Amino acid sequence: MNNNIINEIKFVNEPILSYEIGSPERLELEKELNRIKNNFIDIPVIIGGKEIRTGSKGTCILPHNKNKIIGEFHKAEKKEVKMAIEDALKAKEKWEMMPWQSRVAIFLRAAELAAGPWRAKINAATMLSQSKTYKQAEIDSACELIDFFRYNASNLPQIYAEQPISPSKVWNKTEYRPLEGFIYAVSPFNFTSIATNLPCAPAIMGNVVLWKPASVAVYTAYVVYEILKEAGLPDGVINFIPGNAGEISDIVLKNKYLSGIHFTGSTKVFQDMWTKVGNNITNYRTFPRLVGETGGKDFIIVHDSANIESASRGLINGAFEYQGQKCSAASRAYIAKSLWPNIKEIIVEKASKIKTGDIEEIDTFMGAVIDQKSFNTIKSYIDYAKKSDDAEIIFGGNYDDSYGYFIEPTIILAKDPHFKTMEEEIFGPVLTIYVYDDKEFAETLKSVDNTSNYALTGALFAKDRYAIDQAQKALVNAAGNFYINDRPTGAVVGQQPFGGARLSGTNDKAGSKINLMRWISPRVTKETLSN
Ligand code: NAD
Secondary structure: OOOOOOOOOOOOOOOOOOOOOOOHHHHHHHHHHHHHHHOOEEEOEEEOOEEEOOOOEEEEEEOOEEEEEEEEEEOOOHHHHHHHHHHHHHHHHHHHHOOHHHHHHHHHHHHHHHHOOOHHHHHHHHHHHHOOOHHHHHHHHHHHHHHHHHHHHHHHHHHHHOOOOOOOOEEEEEEEEEOOOEEEEEOOOOOHHHHHHHHHHHHHOOOEEEEEOOHHHHHHHHHHHHHHHHOOOOOOOEEEOOOOHHHHHHHHOOOOOEEEEEEEOOHHHHHHHHHHHHHOHHHOOOOOEEEEEOOOOEEEEEOOOOOHHHHHHHHHHHHHHHHHOOOOOEEEEEEEOOOHHHHHHHHHHHHHOOOEOOOOOOOOOEOOOOOHHHHHHHHHHHHHHHHOOOEEEEEOOOEEOOOOOEEOOEEEEEOOOOOHHHHOOOOOOEEEEEEEOHHHHHHHHHHHHHHOOEEOEEEEEOOOHHHHHHHHHHOOOOOOEEEEOOOOOOOOOOOOOEOOEEOOEOOOOEOOHHHHHOOEEEEEEEEEOOO
């Protein structure tokens, strides 16, 4: 009998483990890294719980050792995509009728598995397939992923408890129905946690999902799928369909029962999907919900009152952790002229100490960028800066893809605040700096606001409270996540709900009630008790 009333599921952030040499977590992680490298796996498409091997395959490689193949994955083709839609819709009734406590229990169990017996597996997979250091993997594929599971679970009873008022003789009630149809979740390569949340947030609210992971991160996505299966997720609720994004999307986006898209990735791809949905709008059974968190051109401003040491640390960590491949990574900075000589000296020194290389070595700070395409794009921006009279490379600028896709941390000094690398998303370890006159703080804020069409994250380093207030006002629409005296990366679930506006996305704040609300459609019932 399921008649308990649960008002609160307590949430606390998962603690970050230290991985000191000789610690149990480090030994376990090393074991898993070796196991993955020595065991080639064959990853199927999974539809309605059935494993399907289509024979059309992609490979899973290590970006920092590009000839090392750790597995292959089968690509879903037209037939499998259609089958996935049918099986998802078949699973829908039973899933949405399941008591919510049971649904939540599955994801709370998944969190426990990821925190315990699967922690080393998911971290090792993230390190190898996405070239993350153990520190970056631990905060992503362990802590943030676990936090998403638990925080969504803790928000769910609060949403369901929100009820309308009922005057005398009337009883009003709201039911929070899942959407009619299925959700299409399309995930990026750079965060295992985000990739996991994209199918799981709609699923916890009672929806069925088709999940297309990024091809370069299928290996980790498959480990996530295994965790969900182990946690008891019923067949057909999340269908795993790696493959060619364009071909899969063409079928999915035309389907009458598409009820939502949950996307994280580049702006261009989201715009393309939105256009296709628009073109097909008269053919759907419902208006699909479009939720997308997309690109960024995230900034750091250093005011002349800033603490030089903390600003310099923010610039280096904000720009170069995970090779600058965080959507929130600092990629343009505006520094007050009076502080520049000191800051320049410190950041060049800090950058020169960054070790780029094999992510398995404990002192490596940066691994490789994700693939050849990304390497070529980043390289082209660096080459552009090298050739330009409007910029000077003050640190780095070298790259080498002979063994893996390695790019040195690169700092560009631009003479023009609208220099190409100040404006366009590069998604790599490249920071461009513009030095402004201390007296032109107000104009600089305007320039920060106007320079980019993105509005994801931004940071200000300053002690002067008037300057802080002035910046907060001037930049109100320039960032969905704004940081004062901290780097613009490292949002923590439940503490800094994440997302940006303008061309950075729909700002539905992953890992918050706002996001979960997008996957439900309330039905309100009025019952008159006196008739
Ligand atoms: P991407 O856009 O290349 O790929 C994202 C997903 O879209 C992948 O699964 C890919 O296969 C799929 N895709 C590609 N073409 C498609 C198409 N035509 N139709 C449908 N799906 C398609 O992005 P990426 O390289 O994986 O990730 C980097 C980008 O993601 C950056 O722009 C970054 O800023 C953004 N990002 C944003 C956030 C955020 O919260 N705002 C978080 C992480 C990443």
